[in-house]
Amino acid sequence: MIVKALARVLSPGGQGGRLSILIFHRVLAHRDPVLNWDPDAAEFEQIIRWLKEWFNVLPLDQAITRLNEHSLPPRAAAITFDDGYADNFTVAMPVLQSHGLTATFFIATGYLDGGRMWNDSIIETVRHCGKTKLDLSGEGLGVHELNSAAAVRQAIMSILNAVKYREAPERLKAVDYLASVAGGSLPSDLMLTSRQVKMMRRAGMSIGAHTVTHPILARQKPAEVYTEMIESKRFLESLLQERVGLFAYPNGKPSLDYRAEDVEIIRSLDFDAALTTAWGVADAASDRMQLPRFTPWDQTRFRFGARLVKNLWQNPRLRSGQLAD
Template sequence: MPEEILSGFDKVVLGGLRPLASLLASSGKRARLSVLIYHRVLAAPDALLPGEPDAVQFRWQMELLARYFNPLPLSEAVRRLREETLPPRAVSVTFDDGYADNVEVALPILQQVKVPATFFIATGYLDGGWMWNDKVIETLRHMPNGDFDLTDMGLDIYPLVSTVDRLAAIEQILVRLKYLPSEEREEQVQALTQRCQKSLSHSLMMTSIQVRQLHQAGMEIGAHTHTHPILASLGRASAEQEMATSKARLEDLLGESVRLFAYPNGKPGKDYLQEHADIAQNLNFEAAVSTAWGVASAQSDIWQLPRFTPWDRTPSRFMLRLLWNYRSAGTPFAYSEAE
């Protein structure tokens, strides 16, 4: 890791973490697996996407993983979890949704530091699609300063002057729309985007070629449904179709079996139910991941593996968070903030 990235405090703390990391060196039956969630890696910081790392931040995060941990492809980590042969401080990196910057920005860094990753793709947005939440963000980004009146949509009046205003409006609108029935939500989002004169680009999400590029680079590809619905809001047949369609389209694209699945949004009991874990098993997925906070142990349900998002912005805090996370195995109802 370039020394100029580390503050004096970071250097002291990271030096002191070496013995702590050694204490967490359990392997085999007692080992635990930490699975990290990412969505995007930005080429440069974006004030309206404060939770997404940029390339500089992502690089030092991956360099820390390579130096202090044992990064494994998720499929290998799950297999070794079941066999009780995990190495100490095992970690797997995952990405959800299928953003193009995963290929353009994250992939070169992963290759350079030799950290494997698994990319869960919502197939309905490949080749020019947009997820509804991104449409909201980009609409609010490009609206002119002033009051944004959405009372005719059953929403509020949102002052848009500062970045703080826009962030607050985005958060409030996303919360209001998130759990609406999908058709109603899409109608609301369409009505919202029509108020913005700027058209959306066609390069936010991956192309089919980029999915193949990831696969050819040795990265794993997993399914993430077709249109990223809240599975718990669907009937069983519709939920199974969403999961199966994503799997089939990726298998057709890659020419091989897709073995891993990530639940959209991922909060157990709220975004997906036990029946969806059963569907994942019936569809011959070998494992599935949620957004329940924690680490996986040999006793974990491999169709509901916990994950968490490393929010911390300094190397020392990032390391402390990762090491602290190994202290307790995640439970299905310990929710994270990740989506």
């Protein structure tokens, strides 16, 4: 009850309405000792129960409309997912439906129907390589012990961090090198199919654009950024036979992952709102093309709730027309 009471004070409705937007990526069917940064079905259901108890959870498009109209209810929140993983359909959506809730799913359209993102190629290669040590020094990626779930996880994070901000050709070169050293096969069913996306929409979920290939926009030329944005929007609109008005920046850190000029491209493309991964909550003064998102990583009720309240306590980071530091 303390979380609910504090949330009501810090997130009033109406003219002073504030919107907490939560972000997820995957929900695993079962707990994975390596991928412990993603909740499993039981953990996700627990989070949803907490959110329903503490917040008024709205569909994101409706929440943004009400934010614009100054008619948000107290303790307003919305749920989002990024990238387009198949478990969003098979695991997360049934949990949401069982609680009468919806979410918005931002889709990197180039990976639908059997594709795989570069980071997942690294994750799956390392966790299934079957070796106790992985020597990647030939590509400057170090030597990694793989003798426990924690060691595998540490190796994955080290490699991901080393590769993430390389230029795209160099990043793909590193992924190919890892595959050649580690061996093994990679899954082709990690991401949603086009049919599943349509089924999600028919089930009442919202669909948003998330570029085609999920690039670091700040590393792209303006014409490339425009193409990534508009082609993902067009693909989804053709697939769903309806307008797509929401967008999420890949990775989403202001200045690091996208630039002020990328925001201006979004403004020109008939989107209602665009979402970042900057912490904070949205209010009337927030830039609709840079709305913040935040999800606590804590696994206990008290800590999860306390961190949500802390996020409400701070002022929104992205004001109209300003790129966050």
